[in-house]
Every structure is written in structure tokens, then in C-alpha cells.
Amino acid sequence: MKESALLTLFSQQKRSGLGRWARWLWLLGVSVSALAQNPHRPFTRLPYLQGSSPTQIHVLWRTEGPIQPVVRWGTRPDRLDQTVPLAAIVTRASLGTNGQPMLPQWQSLRTPENLSLPKLHSAPIGTFQYEAAIEGLSPDTVYYYGVFNGSERLTAESPEQRFQTQPKPGTVRPYRFWVLGDSGTGREAQRAVHEGMQAWVKQDGRPLDFWIHVGDMAYGTGRDVEFQSRFFESYQTTLRNSVCWPAMGNHEGHTSKGSTGIGPYYDAYWVPTRAESGGLASGTEAYYSFDHGNIHFICLDSHDLDRKPSGAMAKWLKADLEKAKAEWLIAFWHHPPYTKGSHDSDKEADLIEVRHHLLPILESGGVDLVLTGHSHVYERSMLLDGAYSTNATVAENFILDDGDGDPRGDGAYLKGAGLRPHEGAVQVVAGHSGASLGRVGTSPVMRRTLVEHGSLLVDVEGDTLVGRMINREGVERDRFSLVKRGAPLVRRLSLPWQPPEYKAPEKATKSPYPPPLDHAVLIPAGGEWRVLSGAHPQGSLWTQPGFDDSSWLLAKAPFNSGRGRLLGEGRASKEGRPSLYVRRNFTVTQADTVTELGLWVDYADGIIVYLNGQEVTRVNVGRSSGRNAQGIKLREDSGAVYVPLGSIARFLVDGVNVLAIECHAHSEGSIDFGLNPALWMED
């Protein structure tokens, strides 16, 4: 909580007549509750792995306030006999700006020494991020690690705190990696997809070597708090023992910029810029490459950098491809060149540019597999080459094998050994890992389109690559394979197989908007509210903090006509419809760490919700508000649903906030009229 807000609250308590000791106890209570919110103290971001090579790996973590950072490692979990030198640990800090209100304990951290540390651009004030480079490791070896504050061990002694270094470049052995995209919602589907993958992998018996996120990992705008709750906390069990290689999505692009290298995305990840893991040094974190065994990976920023061949990124791509000597070439980024999921690659400029400018360079460089997201669907192509047109994509003469690519069906797609230009690549859109799904049509180059949540597992072993779509239940839903052997004949099919045309369901069934997985209750259902019924308040003052609501009735929810208690006195609305107005205070200790607020609410028929006097959500109310509310629709469904509140980043404050709701019936005779709200905060 910021200092000024604390003082305001403190003075409010003072005004309320609490004694001095009670006030201090109250203040203590605030701190204790803040402590209780973080069971991992002092970590505010648990240790996770980044940027590995055959001899090096990075461990990153965050704490609230500084610690004496120590990382120990060894080849047994109970014997961490090596220590990372302090010089190999980079510390970044978020210390606010001069004059910014902050807790005294953070103010005292603004020493010249701390202020000279590299900046964390968007983390809560008081956050310290540590980036430890563990070097001098042996290739393809399992190690265990622990994070300490001086001599105090902060991470558990567990075989899960481990990592495996990469094998030497070119090493042929089985590799397995996980690919997911558009997952960062903090909703149940995200967790199910993660668990589905874990279950499948566990049953199969071979763990992941690493994973790739193709972007949109922190909805809605890639803020630091969204990264924390919707990425780091969601994937902690996978992040602590396998490296995630990221690509930036458009949602992260709201707060992070490739052209400046600034923002929560760039704070969160360590990626190679100087060819630390092979490839050609890009000199920037926006795009990079790395080798893993006999595979070369390329990551591009498809969101906000020049995609044209004359731009620096495309030039680097060309130069990187010149040097790549691995047996396999896999590229990933966010915007798909071919999709008819929730996005349309024939209509959207950024998708067309990716197809027109970047794919030719990759395909003439011998790319085998392209992994993207953005479109909330699973789409997997046939073996494809050369479809770069800015017009609508067609399949004729661009498909090299129109089979299903499944070793159990039409057989694997065949290419020549090594990296060979224009022998075809498989395109996978994996934007189905958490966000709600969508489809506008069928791309003619796709062999498989699945509108269900899941992710992709890829196995590479020697000359064979197998991709599997594993759904949220841990069930394999698609399999394709590429085999690179000899020099098979390349044919271009003038009349390739075409996927059946997609017909949108006439009446789409809409699933309810899911609530966040983890939440704290700020106002419980059945809570006490100040209520006005049978009359309309004047103007909008009643929605604001400071409004004197002492004349309003103090009553417990639910408020409904069935109980008659609140609504019997008259229904003074222009159209004679029943209306109801409720308001109540709630407290938030640190507004800038709140990812999302939402109502768990049963209502009929329309509601408008205000936060500190600002409208943040309206449902089923057409125009205006209060006595002038118009266009109130009948709520056709019923029961409690989750209704997220918008713009909380703008309107939520540290300390006391006011939530106000007006509820209107659809018609005068509405028998279902009523309201039962609870307020949830995403944890």
C-alpha cells in the first residue's frame, strides 16, 4: 500500500474515533493481511529457468525488498556444492520515481547504490529481480539448484528444483518440447491445458526438455500483475525445471515495445542476444535464435517491428539462416500466416505481411515447422510451400503432400535430409491454450482444424519429428509426422485435398464467461449493503466516494422482489419498472497488484456497476442510467454468473474503494427482479 493511501486510511480510522492503539493494531492488521496474501515470502515470483545452453543456464526470481542473493547447485538435490559467483547475478529493481508516494520501507531503499541498478520497468515498487547465470556446466547433465538469502535457504530441498543442460550442438537423441499460445487468462481452461499436457507426458514417461510460448501469455494488456498471476503462477511447476522460450504477442504489446525493449515482457525473460545458445547474435531481445541438439530455433517479433525484407529483423533472419547448420529448423512467433480461427489471415494486415515478407525467407532457408498462435484455435497444415500471396490463400500448387501426415494414416510427410529449400513446412496455429475459442472459416491449407482447448507436444528423434495435439483432458487429438531422409521427389499438387467448408452454427451456443481460477472474496455473497429502493437517487453522486448514504437502508443481500422487503414501497421509474440501488465500501491494500476484479452476481434484469464513481460494466441496460435508464433487456438465463469489471487499473485505489450497483427490471410486472452481488479479486 502506498504511503499516502495508508495515511489517508489512518486518518479515516482516526476520524472514526478509534483509539491510538486500536489504530496501530489496525495498521498492523493491514500488513499482516498483506503478508498472508503471499505464502512464498520473500519471493514475489518464484525461481524459474531461462536461456540455457550446453554449459549455461539462468535462474531468475523476484523478492519484495532486497536479499543477499545466493544460488547453489550440484548434481544431487541434497548436495548443492557449487555457488554462483555474486558477479554472475544481475540485480534489477523497481524503486519508483522521486516524489512518488510509497511506503517508508521502500523510500529507504532509494539509495544511490540501489538507484544505479538496472531498472525493472513495471514491477510493483520494492520489487527486486535477480538473474543468476550458472556457468561452467557439463552438457546434457541434470543439476539441482537452490536459492538462498545469505545462508538462509529459500527454496525447498526438492528434486523438482532441477534443470538439465542442453546437449552439445548437433547431438542426436530424442527431444521433447511443449508449444502453447494465447493461454494467459488465469481461467480454468488454462490450468486444464497445462494439466492435460502434464498428465499425457507423465503417462508417456518422458519429460519435457523445454517449452515454447508463442505469445499472449498475459491477458489483457501484458501488465506486470497479469504476467505474475496468469503466467508465472499458472506454470510454476513447469517453469522451475524447464526453460520457456517466449515470443511476444499483441496483448503483451500493449505494455511492451520491441522498438524500445522496454516493458513487463522484457523484464520477465532472459533470451540470448549474443548467440549464447548458438545461432547468429541478434543484439536484441525482440528476436533471437538458439540451437537445441540437432534443432535450430528462430523466434521473431511479429507484433511491432518492421516485417519487410528491408527491415533489420528480416535481414537478421536471412543472415541467421545462412549460418544454421542443424538438421531441423523450427520458427515461432505470434501472428499466423494462415488461419481462419478467431482471426482471418486473408484480411488482417499483420498476418498478411508475415506471410508475404517473412515466409519466403524462411522457406528458402529450409524451415520445417512454423509455430504461431493469436488465432484461438488449433490448426495444422498439410505439407506446404510457397503460398505467400497478399490475396486470399489458395492451396492449389502450394501443397506438396495432401495426406494427413499421420504415421498411422496416410503416413509421415517426407522431405530430404538436412535443411533444403522449398521442400515444404508444416504450419501449426496453437492459439488454443486458454483463451476462449473461435472460428470464422476453414483455411484451405489446413489438414486439421480443432476448436478445443489444448497444446502441442513435439518429439524430435533423429530424422523424425512427431507433433501431437493434446487436449485439456490429456487426450491426443491430432498427430502428424515429418521424416527427413534421402531426397524424395517434390511434387506440387494442382488439385490437393480440401478441407470441408466450415458452416458456422446457426445459433451459436455461448459458454459463460469463466471466473478466475484463484480469487479472494472482497465482498461476500449475502453481505451488507446500503440500499435504496422505490426511488431513484438524484444524479450520479451516489456512486462516488464521500456520498452520505446514512439515510439509505442497511440490509443484507440478496435483494429480491420475492422477499418484498425492499420493493414494496413503490416503483418510481419512468416506465414504472422496479429499480434498486446499492453501494458499499471495500478495501484493497495495493491496487497496482490487482489483476482483475469481478462480480459473482445473480441479477435481473439489467445492471450498471460503478467503481469509485466511474462506470465499469453494464449488462442488459441499453442507454443512460438511473431514472433515465433505457433499453433494459430481459435476462433470459438466470443464476449467478461472473461479470468482470473493466478499467480497474484506472479507477481502483489503495485503501477504501466504493462499489455501487444499480439494477433495473425489464418490465413493470417483472417477477424475477432482484440482485445478489459478491465482489471477487483475482489472486
Add this chain to the structure above:
Amino acid sequence: MASIGTRIGWSLLCAFLCLGVARAHDSPEHQIEALSERLIREGASADVLLERAIEYRVLGKLKEAARDLQRAVRLAPSDSLVLLELAQIELQRGRVSEALLWARRALQVPGLATGERAAILMIRSHCRAAQGSKLEALDDCSEALRWNPQLISAYLERSAWQQRLHRPHERILGLEEGIRRTGAGLLVAERIEALLDEGQWQQALEAIEPELTASRLQGTWKIRRARALKGLSRRTEAERDLQSALEEIELRMPRVVKDSSLLMDRALARELLGQTEAAIQDYKLAAGCGGGEEAIEAGRRLRRTRSGRPLWPWRTQRTTQH
């Protein structure tokens, strides 16, 4: 509220469209619709206008994007992100003086992060380039690098201006500085281009050899080596490199829609072999599929020189091609 069910009304879903969390209808059109509703409901804010402008830009509706950004600037005159975006959009629309104005405004924002300042300076550089102010465009690249010495594109663009303005020594030193600071492989290649442009054949050749050995795809490097060899009067070896580069390019060239980076290479190889008309044709094709100013300039230069002047041995006027 008597009976409780589970389905949710369409209007409720519409209300959610305005929120950040991913939804089925994630397309720019839907986003614009949702953001518009949000602007009506919450009143105009710079953040939401910026978001909507970005969606308009994705759809190529630059005029609408600029209009939103201008509104956003009125609401948040010191929002550097909005100003940066607006300058960029106006430049894209060809409204150079407006772009310049917004870039200047952005540079006056107090407390700009160094990375932001560098990005804005690069936009100003592009504006000045569009106005034909070469020296000022160059100065902006240099200033951008003072604020963000990691900015690879600024090194490349500065190098291009230094070449056009015949400042070979500065160019090579600047690139060496960039290599030291960033380690970027692209700058290593650009330095070799600078050595070739400067006629430092032997030095270039020595730098090319290890790169060529390390390369799987050798066409581009063989063309570079051919330039050095020609400079050293080793014509037969140079021609062998060029022929071999052309063979590789043919193997890699896509059939229908062409790849401008390969076309640029083929054009240069053909130019060096004296196949002027074919080279001009390739530069033209490259310009038509994303090759940009570089391809246009190269084509123009070649058309000027085809009137009898010797092409060989030859110091190219190429810009940032590597």
C-alpha cells in the same frame, strides 16, 4: 430471480468484449466494436483510444487510427506512447510534416525512458529522410544511438546514410562500435559491406573467408567475396563465385511470389557479371515485393551507369544489403 440456469445472454457477452481477457471474437473488427462501446460507456480515455487506433492500424485504416490518436493526444498530451504511435502512423500515411511535429512533441515529454527517446529519434530520422534532409536524418540516427546503444536498426540506418553521404571512415568506426556494444551478427556483415564499399579489398576478403566457411547458405557471402576478388583483379575466381551464388539462388528462389532478399542478391550477382538489364529487372522485381528504398536506389543507380560507363572493377553504392 426465481429459476437459476447457466446460459448467459448475448448482451452480457457483448459487455465482456470490452474487457482485456481473451475472448472468442478476438478479431480487430470485434475489438474495435468493443472498444467503441467502452469509449461510450466510460468516456474517452487515451488508453482506450490508443488500443482502438492499433486495431485500426492492423486493418490498414490509417486515417481512423490517426483520428483516434489525435483525440488521445488531446486527453494525454504527455503520453509518449501515443505521440510515438501517432508520429509513426502519420509517416505511414505520407503526412511527413505532421509526423515530424508529433515526433518533436514526443521528444519534449519530460521523463522519457532512454529507449523511448531513441525510438522517437528514429521516427524523426525517417521523417527527415522523407523530406530529403540526409544530414539531419543521419544525425538523428547517431543521437538515437547515444540514448540506446543497443538499437541495431539505428546502426544499420546510420551506416546507410554515412554511405550515401560518403563518410566511409565514420561508417566503419560506427559499425565497429556497434559490434562491440551489441555483438550483433548483422553489424559484422554490414561492416564487411562498408569495407567493400570503401575498396578495402584485402581486409574485406580476410573478414569474409571465416564467415563463408561458417555458412550453410553461401550465396550472399560468395557475392561479397566476388566483389573483393574483383577489386583485387582476381576475375576468374570472382566469376566462379558469382556463378556458384547464382546456382544457389536459383535453387532457393520460390516459384510464384518472389523473395526480395534473394532477388537483391541475384540482381547484384548479375550486375557484377555485367548482365545489366537482367540486374535492373531483378532490382525492379525486388522493389515490388518489399525490397524497399534499397532496391529502388540500386535500380536507379544501375540505370544511370548502363550508359557506357565501366562497371568493373566496381565499388558499389549499395546501402545496407549484406
